[in-house]
Amino acid sequence: MAALDPPQAPGLSTAPTNLLSGAARLFDYWAILYKRTWKGSAISSFVTPLLYVVAMGVLLGGFIKGDPAKLDGATSYLAFVAPGMVAAQAMTTVFGEVTYPVMGMIKWNKSYFGMIASPLAVSEVILAHLGFVIFRVATTCAVFLAVMAPFGVFTSVAGVFAAFFVQLLIGAAFATPIYAFTAGLKDESAFSLVFRLGMIPLFLFSGAFFPISNLSRWMEALATVTPLWHGVDLTRMLTLGEVDWPLAAVHVAYLVTLTLAGWFWAVRRLSRRMVS
Amino acid sequence: MILARGLRKSFGDFEAVKGIDVDVRRGEAFGFLGPNGAGKSSTMRMVAAVSPVSGGELRILGMDPAVDGPSIRARVGVCPQEDTLDTELTVRDNLYVYGRYFGLPRKEVRSRVDELLEFVQLTEKSGSMVEDLSGGMKRRLTIARSLINRPDVLLLDEPTTGLDPQARHVVWDRLFRLKQQGVTLVLTTHYMDEAEQLCDRLVVMDKGVIVAEGSPLELIRAHSTREVAELRFGVGEHDAIAEKVSDLGDRVEVLPDRLLVYSEDGEEVIAKVHERGLQPAAVLVRRSTLEDVFLRLTGRTLVD
Structure with missing residues (x-):
C-alpha cells in the first residue's frame, strides 16, 4: 500500500487571492471537459453557418431587391442579413x-457542490463557467464569420475583428441574466418557455432578418429595447463600415449594463441556492 | 481542531441544530452518531464552511468560517453524503481537476493523483468514466478526492450509507489506515457498528441536541449493561410478557418484534425465563452496543 504523506504545512493548498485567480483554477476542468466534447460541436458549428448563409442569404436573398437605404446601407440582402445571423448565432449559443x-451542474450531477467544498467561492465558479460560455461563443462566431467571408459581405478587416469582439459582448449580455434565471429554477420545465417565448421571438424580430422599421410602430419600439437588436445593429454597423458612433456607444453601454446587472443577479441567486 | 460552543443552525422556522458543544482533537476519529434528521449533516456542512452558522461559536483550525471560509476549505477534506463527482470525466481527471481547485501545481497534483489512486485501489480504473464505477468505487474515489489537498481534518458524511457489506468493509479499511497515519477524522453515521469500529470518541445526537458523549466503550458502560438477552415471542405478546420478566434485568425494552432484557449475565436471564415456563420462539445473548445506548437515551432505534 502506498503510504500517504502526513498533512502538509499550510501554504501549498491555499485560498484564492481574488475572483480571477479563483476562476483560473477551474481552467483545467473546463479544458478537459471541452477536449472530451469539442468534436461533437465542431462539425455543426461549421455546417450551421454555411446552411444559413446559403438558404437565407443567397437563395432567399436572391428574391429580395431592397433599396440600400432601407437595408441600413447594405448593398445586398446577403450583406444585410449576414451580421444579423452572426449576432443571432451568438445569442442562441448562449441560450x-x-x-x-x-441546471445539470447544480441539480443533476452536482459538480458545483464539489467545487464549492474546495476553497473556491460561488462567484469564482460562476465566472469560470461564464468564461467557458464566452469561449464557446467565440469559437462559434469565429467560424461563422470565417464561413461568410468568401461571400463578400464584409467591407473591412478591422470591421470584422471589431464585430467579432462585439459577439463576445452580446454573448456576455445574454449569458449573465439567463444564467441567473437558471440558477434559481427548481427544475427544467421552464426552459421550453424560455426558448419558445424568449429566444425564438428575439431571433425573429430583432432586426436580424429585416429592418425593424418594417415592424408596426409599437413593435419597433419594443424591438429597440431588446438586447439582440442592440447587438445586431452594432454588428451590422461594423461589417458594413457605416458606424454611427453615438448610437454605437449606446449599444455598447446597454450590453455592458445588462452583463453587469446579470452578473450580480447570478451571484446572488446561486449563492442563495447553494450556501444555506 | 474543531471547537463549537452553543452551535445552532436553523432553516426558517425549523431548528436543525439546537446549540451543541463539540471539541475535536488532533489525530482522533470523532463521530456524530444519530438517526436521519438528528442534525448531523447540518453540523458537518457548517464545519465544512459551506453553510453559515445561525448562532453560537464555531472555530475550525482556529479560524472562523464566517471570515475565513476559503482558507478553512483549503485545509479540510470533505466527503459528502451524496457523491458530487463529475460523471463526464474519467476517474483520474476527477482527482486531477479537483487538486487544481486547491491551487496545487499541475506536477504536484499528478503525483498525488497516482498516490491516491493506489491508496483507494482504483489505479486500474484510472481511465474509466465515473458513471461506469460501482457504488463502492465511487465512494472510494470521493474519499480519494477529499484527500487531494492532504487535509488536516477529513470530514465524512455518512461514508458507507448505501453500500453493500463488502464495499463497506473496504471503505472502513481505508479509513482505518488514514486514522493510523494520524489524519483527524470526523464522521457522521447512523450505523452503530461503523461508529464502534472507527471512532475514538463520539457524540450521540438526537433532534438537534447532543444526548451523550464519550468513547464507544464509555458510552456503553454508562448507559447500558454488559449483556443483552433478546427474546422473541409471538406477535402482540411482547407487552404482556415484558411485565413478567421485568425483574430479571436492569431494564426491559419492548420492540415491535422482540424484547430486550438488559443484564450483566444474559444466559442467566434466559435460564430464568425458561424456569418461569415462558417459551420464546427465539433467544439471543449478545454484548451491548451503541444501538442499546441510543435506545436507552432516546427511546427509539437508530435505523427506523
Whole structure:
C-alpha cells in the first residue's frame, strides 16, 4: 500500500487571492471537459453557418431587391442579413450553454457542490463557467464569420475583428441574466418557455432578418429595447463600415449594463441556492 | 481542531441544530452518531464552511468560517453524503481537476493523483468514466478526492450509507489506515457498528441536541449493561410478557418484534425465563452496543 504523506504545512493548498485567480483554477476542468466534447460541436458549428448563409442569404436573398437605404446601407440582402445571423448565432449559443448545462451542474450531477467544498467561492465558479460560455461563443462566431467571408459581405478587416469582439459582448449580455434565471429554477420545465417565448421571438424580430422599421410602430419600439437588436445593429454597423458612433456607444453601454446587472443577479441567486 | 460552543443552525422556522458543544482533537476519529434528521449533516456542512452558522461559536483550525471560509476549505477534506463527482470525466481527471481547485501545481497534483489512486485501489480504473464505477468505487474515489489537498481534518458524511457489506468493509479499511497515519477524522453515521469500529470518541445526537458523549466503550458502560438477552415471542405478546420478566434485568425494552432484557449475565436471564415456563420462539445473548445506548437515551432505534 502506498503510504500517504502526513498533512502538509499550510501554504501549498491555499485560498484564492481574488475572483480571477479563483476562476483560473477551474481552467483545467473546463479544458478537459471541452477536449472530451469539442468534436461533437465542431462539425455543426461549421455546417450551421454555411446552411444559413446559403438558404437565407443567397437563395432567399436572391428574391429580395431592397433599396440600400432601407437595408441600413447594405448593398445586398446577403450583406444585410449576414451580421444579423452572426449576432443571432451568438445569442442562441448562449441560450444552449446556460440553461440545461447549468441546471445539470447544480441539480443533476452536482459538480458545483464539489467545487464549492474546495476553497473556491460561488462567484469564482460562476465566472469560470461564464468564461467557458464566452469561449464557446467565440469559437462559434469565429467560424461563422470565417464561413461568410468568401461571400463578400464584409467591407473591412478591422470591421470584422471589431464585430467579432462585439459577439463576445452580446454573448456576455445574454449569458449573465439567463444564467441567473437558471440558477434559481427548481427544475427544467421552464426552459421550453424560455426558448419558445424568449429566444425564438428575439431571433425573429430583432432586426436580424429585416429592418425593424418594417415592424408596426409599437413593435419597433419594443424591438429597440431588446438586447439582440442592440447587438445586431452594432454588428451590422461594423461589417458594413457605416458606424454611427453615438448610437454605437449606446449599444455598447446597454450590453455592458445588462452583463453587469446579470452578473450580480447570478451571484446572488446561486449563492442563495447553494450556501444555506 | 474543531471547537463549537452553543452551535445552532436553523432553516426558517425549523431548528436543525439546537446549540451543541463539540471539541475535536488532533489525530482522533470523532463521530456524530444519530438517526436521519438528528442534525448531523447540518453540523458537518457548517464545519465544512459551506453553510453559515445561525448562532453560537464555531472555530475550525482556529479560524472562523464566517471570515475565513476559503482558507478553512483549503485545509479540510470533505466527503459528502451524496457523491458530487463529475460523471463526464474519467476517474483520474476527477482527482486531477479537483487538486487544481486547491491551487496545487499541475506536477504536484499528478503525483498525488497516482498516490491516491493506489491508496483507494482504483489505479486500474484510472481511465474509466465515473458513471461506469460501482457504488463502492465511487465512494472510494470521493474519499480519494477529499484527500487531494492532504487535509488536516477529513470530514465524512455518512461514508458507507448505501453500500453493500463488502464495499463497506473496504471503505472502513481505508479509513482505518488514514486514522493510523494520524489524519483527524470526523464522521457522521447512523450505523452503530461503523461508529464502534472507527471512532475514538463520539457524540450521540438526537433532534438537534447532543444526548451523550464519550468513547464507544464509555458510552456503553454508562448507559447500558454488559449483556443483552433478546427474546422473541409471538406477535402482540411482547407487552404482556415484558411485565413478567421485568425483574430479571436492569431494564426491559419492548420492540415491535422482540424484547430486550438488559443484564450483566444474559444466559442467566434466559435460564430464568425458561424456569418461569415462558417459551420464546427465539433467544439471543449478545454484548451491548451503541444501538442499546441510543435506545436507552432516546427511546427509539437508530435505523427506523
